[in-house]
Amino acid sequence: MKLVIAYIRPEQLTQVKQALYAEGFYSISVTNILGSGRQKGFTETYRGVPMEVNLLKKVRIELGLPADRADVALALIRESAQTGKEGDGVLFVLDVAKAVRIRTGEQDILA
């Protein structure tokens, strides 16, 4: 199994969620987070005045899925989260050592 972690813009969440659901990715976790990227969070302006805010509101999405589905999920997230502007976020794919469904004890078949 793999774990896909995506940091995206909060305003893209609905679109990303819909893209994932449309392709059968229903098991996801979403958290509100604060973050900064290469611009150190200093790019956003308020009425043309740069604001000294270095942590911006972002959303973190996590999906545990079969290894052969990771690239599909990655492409869906990238397409639905992209605006083309700085701050669109980043994606990570991690190897999962073990996954267990608590109710049944099933291992490594979570989707």
Ligand SMILES: Nc1ncnc2c1ncn2[C@@H]1O[C@H](COP(=O)(O)OP(=O)(O)OP(=O)(O)O)[C@@H](O)[C@H]1O
């Ligand atoms: N290397 C990283 N590790 C962990 N989180 C990251 C990393 N890079 C970005 N993030 C998260 O993603 C959010 C958005 O990052 P952002 O899109 O600005 O990345 P970037 O590398 O600066 O790309 P861009 O040049 O397109 O802005 C950050 O606020 C942070 O929450």
Ligand SMILES: [Mg+2]
């Ligand atoms: Mg950035």
